[in-house]
Amino acid sequence: xxxxxxxxxxxxxxxxxxxxxxxxxxxxxxxxxxxxxxxxxxxxxxxxxxxxxxxxxxxxxxxxxxxxxxxxxxxxxxxxxxxxxxxxxxxxxxxxxxxxxxxxxxxxxxxxxxxxxxxxxxxxxxxxxxxxxxxxxxxxxxxxxxxxxxxxxxxxxxxxxxxxxxxxxxxxxxxxxxxxxxxxxxxxxxxxxxxxxxxxxxxxxxxxxxxxxxxxxxxxxxxxxxxxxxxxxxxxxxxxxxxxxxxxxxxxxxxxxxxxxxxxxxxxxxxxxxxxxxxxxxxxxxxxxxxxxxxxxxxxxxxxxxxxxxxxxxxxxxxxxxxxxxxxxxxxxxxxxxxxxxxxxxxxxxxxxxxxxxxxxxxxxxxxxxxxxxxxxxxxxxxxxxxxxxxxxxxxxxxxxxxxxxxxxxxxxxxxxxxxxxxxxxxxxxxxxxxxxxxxxxxxxxxxxxxxxxxxxxxxxxxxxxxxxxxxxxxxxxxxxxxxxxxxxxxxxxxxxxxxxxxxxxxxxxxxxxxxxxxxxxxxxxxxxxxxxxxx
Numbered sequence: 001x002x003x004x005x006x007x008x009x010x011x012x013x014x015x016x017x018x019x020x021x022x023x024x025x026x027x028x029x030x031x032x033x034x035x036x037x038x039x040x041x042x043x044x045x046x047x048x049x050x051x052x053x054x055x056x057x058x059x060x061x062x063x064x065x066x067x068x069x070x071x072x073x074x075x076x077x078x079x080x081x082x083x084x085x086x087x088x089x090x091x092x093x094x095x096x097x098x099x100x101x102x103x104x105x106x107x108x109x110x111x112x113x114x115x116x117x118x119x120x121x122x123x124x125x126x127x128x129x130x131x132x133x134x135x136x137x138x139x140x141x142x143x144x145x146x147x148x149x150x151x152x153x154x155x156x157x158x159x160x161x162x163x164x165x166x167x168x169x170x171x172x173x174x175x176x177x178x179x180x181x182x183x184x185x186x187x188x189x190x191x192x193x194x195x196x197x198x199x200x201x202x203x204x205x206x207x208x209x210x211x212x213x214x215x216x217x218x219x220x221x222x223x224x225x226x227x228x229x230x231x232x233x234x235x236x237x238x239x240x241x242x243x244x245x246x247x248x249x250x251x252x253x254x255x256x257x258x259x260x261x262x263x264x265x266x267x268x269x270x271x272x273x274x275x276x277x278x279x280x281x282x283x284x285x286x287x288x289x290x291x292x293x294x295x296x297x298x299x300x301x302x303x304x305x306x307x308x309x310x311x312x313x314x315x316x317x318x319x320x321x322x323x324x325x326x327x328x329x330x331x332x333x334x335x336x337x338x339x340x341x342x343x344x345x346x347x348x349x350x351x352x353x354x355x356x357x358x359x360x361x362x363x364x365x366x367x368x369x370x371x372x373x374x375x376x377x378x379x380x381x382x383x384x385x386x387x388x389x390x391x392x393x394x395x396x397x398x399x400x401x402x403x404x405x406x407x408x409x410x411x412x413x414x415x416x417x418x419x420x421x422x423x424x425x426x427x428x429x430x431x432x433x434x435x436x437x438x439x440x441x442x443x444x445x446x447x448x449x450x451x452x453x454x455x456x457x458x459x460x461x462x463x464x465x466x467x468x469x470x471x472x473x474x475x476x477x478x479x480x481x482x483x484x485x486x487x488x489x490x491x492x493x494x495x496x497x498x499x500x501x502x503x504x505x506x507x508x509x510x511x512x513x514x515x516x517x518x519x520x521x522x523x524x525x526x527x528x529x530x531x532x533x534x535x536x
Contacts, residue, residue, distance in 0.1 A: 059164070059167060067097070068149040069151050069170075071153045071155050072103075072143050075157045078112050080112055082158045083115050091122065091124070101146050101147050102116065104130060105136075138235060141233060159217070160269070161268065162268050165184070169184075181253075184265075185269075187269075188272070189270045199214075199393060200482075202401065203401075205401035215242075217242075247300045248303075255349065258441050309329065312327055316448055326343065328343075340447040352412060353437070353444045356408055363387055365387055368382065368446070371403070373488045373505070376505055377468065380408075392493070397448050398448060401446070402445070403481050416437070425468060428460055465509070466512055478524065484523050485523060489505060499518075502524075
């Protein structure tokens with residue numbers, strides 16, 4: 001019965017969120033899917049409170065070359081109580097080398113202005129009032145002129161920082177050779193400050209960034225980089241200026257982005273779900289944002305010199321909700337997979353492989369992107385689900401970078417495919433190639449528009465699987481595009497689990513392979529990041 005309901009839900013977007021929510025609850029899965037109409041699951045609140053305590057010793061404040069931050073916030077007629085809570089989260093930072101730069105963008109509300117006057121008395125605040133509302137983009141640009149710190153942290157006027165947000169950023173800045181751009185995971189809270197909807201983000205994914213502004217909160221950028229890349233200079237992206245900034249930073253860094261953009265896999269920022277915000281209602285709350293998002297993608301293509309490409313709503317999202325597909329202006333007769341490969345290879349010079357999904361006769365996924373560590377080594381993401389189903393934050397309906405794949409249609413650059421390892425890995429040779437490409441800093445890009453018929457993948461022998469684990473256990477234990485806090489069981493991907501539950505999936509095979517085991521008492525963080533730092 002449930003498979004039929006799943007298929008029905010995926011085909012009827014108006015009732016789909018409610019039915020997908022019912023399916024997840026019936027199967028004990030997290031209620032944090034892509035649709036923002038799904039009911040919040042406040043069980044997460046207790047987990048993140050505990051995680052914030054547990055990580056206190058993981059990221060000590062630097063004692064040498066400690067960075068200084070300017071937290072930049074625009075304010076316009078903000079509810080004074082909400083504004084005071086934002087201020088409390090800033091003043092509660094346990095890293096003290098910062099200043100809070102507040103730009104009042106022409107507030108007319110007397111209570112807001114009174115709250116700002118009260119906040120501005122704190123010596124850590126640099127306050128400026130504009131007599132008129134300059135808009136979000138121009139307001140940010142003007143406020144940036146007041147900043148002089150090495151790093152700028154962007155904080156919206158009604159949101160919250162976790163108390164260790166700046167300290168954890170400072171630790172990463174020192175340990176990652178002072179990168180240009182850092183972004184963290186985020187969650188949301190209601191008006192009672194209960195946390196929900198955690199967004200566990202992948203490591204930097206150029207393909208995903210061209211589809212959606214996923215890096216958004218918390219973004220911390222070098223001031224000189226922010227100025228050099230032209231951030232906040234285009235009023236046509238009003239409402240999507242954070243996304244535009246991230247695209248510009250990546251373009252400014254060119255292929256150096258691999259070493260200069262750092263993802264912090266910790267939740268450091270809370271997006272407040274006020275009734276009129278996109279945190280609650282999505283882009284429906286601010287319809288002008290849809291046009292701004294489209295302009296973000298269009299202007300990025302223009303800056304990159306991409307010719308004869310146009311931006312249109314994605315056919316995978318039936319409503320005009322801010323999801324886009326880049327297409328050719330002129331139609332060329334070629335297969336979907338060849339068209340997608342040509343598009344991805346042209347936009348991403350370091351892309352080596354473009355991959356899609358294979359489905360059986362019923363439309364269920366039997367091959368596609370895989371997570372390292374899933375089911376102890378690797379397993380197809382969403383195997384058994386319908387290709388039209390949406391997974392965590394609709395990730396399977398957008399282009400994105402992936403670490404590996406199994407049993408899926410793909411195209412590779414001519415110099416990439418090397419089948420010399422077929423004898424050693426008869427069923428896992430492509431996964432072995434993906435591991436080697438990942439170590440070399442090459443991209444593997446998933447396209448949701450490539451769907452072809454296929455059959456279930458052959459099962460690897462125990463001997464082949466153990467050889468594979470010995471060769472790549474460092475990647476298997478820490479997929480760069482999957483959260484270290486989430487389940488490795490195929491039926492509950494993206495569910496938050498305890499360290500012992502992840503260890504129970506990995507350690508039986510690791511023990512057989514004779515490689516170091518995964519700890520059972522604490523989360524294992526940053527192993528892949530440390531590898532990357534040593535071998536850029």
